[in-house]
Amino acid sequence: MKTTITANGIAINYRLDGPVGAPVVMLSNSLMSNYTMWDDQMPLLAATYRVLRYDQRGHGGTEAPVGSYSIEQLTTDAVALIEALGITAVHFVGLSMGGFTGQLLAMDYPDKVRSLCLCDTACAMPPSSLWQERIDIARRDGVAALMPATLERWFTKKFRESGDPRLDKVREMILGTEVDGYIGCAAAIRDMDLCGRLAEIASPTRVIVGADDPACPPAYAQTLHQGIAGSSLVVLPDAAHLPNIEQTQLFNEALREFLAGGA
Ligand SMILES: O=C(O)CC1=CCC(=O)O1
Numbered sequence: 001m002k003t004t005i006t007a008n009g010i011a012i013n014y015r016l017d018g019p020v021g022a023p024v025v026m027l028s029n030s031l032m033s034n035y036t037m038w039d040d041q042m043p044l045l046a047a048t049y050r051v052l053r054y055d056q057r058g059h060g061g062t063e064a065p066v067g068s069y070s071i072e073q074l075t076t077d078a079v080a081l082i083e084a085l086g087i088t089a090v091h092f093v094g095l096s097m098g099g100f101t102g103q104l105l106a107m108d109y110p111d112k113v114r115s116l117c118l119c120d121t122a123c124a125m126p127p128s129s130l131w132q133e134r135i136d137i138a139r140r141d142g143v144a145a146l147m148p149a150t151l152e153r154w155f156t157k158k159f160r161e162s163g164d165p166r167l168d169k170v171r172e173m174i175l176g177t178e179v180d181g182y183i184g185c186a187a188a189i190r191d192m193d194l195c196g197r198l199a200e201i202a203s204p205t206r207v208i209v210g211a212d213d214p215a216c217p218p219a220y221a222q223t224l225h226q227g228i229a230g231s232s233l234v235v236l237p238d239a240a241h242l243p244n245i246e247q248t249q250l251f252n253e254a255l256r257e258f259l260a261g262g263a
Contacts, residue, residue: 028102032173131187143174
């Protein structure tokens with residue numbers, strides 16, 4: 001289903017589920033995915049919350065302008081979407097790139113953030129040369145060339161070899177990412193460093209990470225946890241970069257408990 005709204009100068013693809021009038025939980029996707037990456041969280045969340053899912057700039061059904069994007073742009077996209085839908089403030093849940101957006105949202109637009117859940121993310125992802133290499137590969141060979149290494153970062157070997165049917169959907173998501181969208185977002189990640197500003201985050205915050213995440217490892221989550229006053233940290237066993245898919249029950253429980261905490 002494609003529902004778009006023009007905000008921040010681009011068409012943003014989004015979906016609303018759950019009871020009208022309930023507190024809004026906004027879910028923000030990672031690089032090379034789209035809002036369906038949250039499908040396993042929907043039965044839990046939509047029973048209690050109004051859930052706003054959207055595709056970040058360059059991903060899924062959202063427009064993919066040519067050129068480098070910035071983390072500021074990804075953040076003002078989220079702000080513009082919230083405002084265009086007439087929402088006052090959200091419980092923001094972002095995974096990886098979604099977590100970068102969430103951090104800057106909480107820093108620059110604190111009134112829009114009731115709480116913040118940062119999943120498998122970081123305040124910076126050096127070295128910038130790594131992102132430039134990936135950009136060059138995508139430009140030359142397309143996003144398919146990035147798929148094998150991406151799957152290795154996203155899931156443990158055990159899960160990759162499990163034959164879980166959700167892996168096919170994940171492959172489709174990766175292949176469905178427009179090259180311009182990948183390049184634009186990878187440039188935003190290459191150029192991002194929010195580490196010096198973590199103390200500005202005042203929203204109630206939970207940090208979640210897969211114990212075996214090689215992309216945003218637990219050490220990065222520790223940096224977030226230590227830098228954000230009052231935050232809590234949950235490390236999920238037997239999961240890599242996408243624990244919301246690989247360890248759905250544990251991830252959902254960590255999220256449910258946090259959201260129910262009255263944040
Ligand atoms: O795909 C990866 O390797 C890791 C990643 C960085 C930003 C993001 O969203 O995923």
